[in-house]
Amino acid sequence: MKQIVILSGKGGTGKTSLTAALAHKAAERHQLVLADADVDAANLEILLKPVKTKEFPFTGGYKADINIEKCTGCGRCYDVCRFSAVIPPDSSEKTYSINRIACEGCNSCVYQCPENAITSARTVAGAWFVSESVYGTLYHAEMKAGEENSGKLVTTVKNAAISKSREIAESILLVDGPPGIGCPVIAACAGADLAVISTEPGVSAIHDLERILETVRHFGISPAVCINRSDINSAKTLEIEDFCKQDGIPLLGRIPYDPNVTRSMSKGLPVNAFDPSSPASIAISEIWEEVYSLIRR
Numbered sequence: 001m002k003q004i005v006i007l008s009g010k011g012g013t014g015k016t017s018l019t020a021a022l023a024h025k026a027a028e029r030h031q032l033v034l035a036d037a038d039v040d041a042a043n044l045e046i047l048l049k050p051v052k053t054k055e056f057p058f059t060g061g062y063k064a065d066i067n068i069e070k071c072t073g074c075g076r077c078y079d080v081c082r083f084s085a086v087i088p089p090d091s092s093e094k095t096y097s098i099n100r101i102a103c104e105g106c107n108s109c110v111y112q113c114p115e116n117a118i119t120s121a122r123t124v125a126g127a128w129f130v131s132e133s134v135y136g137t138l139y140h141a142e143m144k145a146g147e148e149n150s151g152k153l154v155t156t157v158k159n160a161a162i163s164k165s166r167e168i169a170e171s172i173l174l175v176d177g178p179p180g181i182g183c184p185v186i187a188a189c190a191g192a193d194l195a196v197i198s199t200e201p202g203v204s205a206i207h208d209l210e211r212i213l214e215t216v217r218h219f220g221i222s223p224a225v226c227i228n229r230s231d232i233n234s235a236k237t238l239e240i241e242d243f244c245k246q247d248g249i250p251l252l253g254r255i256p257y258d259p260n261v262t263r264s265m266s267k268g269l270p271v272n273a274f275d276p277s278s279p280a281s282i283a284i285s286e287i288w289e290e291v292y293s294l295i296r297r
Contacts, residue, residue: 002194004196014255016038019175030170031170032136034135034137035157037188051133053132058143058153061104063120063121067119071096073096074114076114077113128157155190172295194224194295197209252287
């Protein structure tokens with residue numbers, strides 16, 4: 001099994017569109033397993049059109065709950081809560097209650113309640129899925145709004161995808177990672193053989209590249225870079241290429257601005273499935289050959 005994770009220093013660089021197009025190209029000759037590790041904004045399924053076959057609940061952090069029959073209204077929970085999650089009674093109520101969105105599950109109120117009127121339990125923070133697409137099995141998830149522990153959910157999705165990959169001889173696991181450098185990114189990177197970093201020639205391109213490169217290198221993962229919408233700012237594209245050359249980072253290629261990418265997204269297709277002869281499709285095909293050459297080595 002070889003594992004490739006697609007990353008970016010920030011959102012909006014075409015990471016998911018690139019992942020879908022790479023999946024379309026790679027599936028021509030290889031057995032794929034796919035994972036959408038961007039669990040806070042998962043949308044790879046829009047382009048791959050998989051059919052869900054399994055669904056599992058994901059439990060996140062803890063939330064407090066007050067038993068109004070036991071609560072005497074002493075206010076001790078209100079005094080110890082550092083997150084303003086305990087709501088004091090008003091004129092129509094005699095007991096305290098919990099704002100579950102504000103509750104961080106620290107359990108201070110649970111330990112301090114003299115009447116043992118407060119309990120804490122894990123909450124269902126989302127769900128993760130197993131789906132079948134024409135490109136391979138897709139593992140993906142969905143977090144509920146305002147929930148935490150997305151890094152843990154990424155790990156759950158990744159572990160399931162890795163287990164499936166190990167069942168298939170010489171398979172390739174293709175992971176659509178989250179943007180940025182936070183905990184979900186670290187979880188998405190775990191065990192990867194290659195990090196393909198999608199960037200674009202914007203003002204912050206070098207800064208964003210430096211951030212994500214420092215992250216993947218910290219975990220011993222080999223990076224490679226592709227430049228999306230490379231022709232919208234030729235000077236910045238050359239600056240990115242010079243940066244990669246000086247830092248010894250393989251440059252996979254340039255993807256030109258191509259209206260067919262937007263058109264393909266509106267149809268729910270990878271760009272190379274929508275129009276194999278488009279400029280972006282041709283560039284992505286060449287990028288895949290470079291990617292495969294790197295993981296073979």
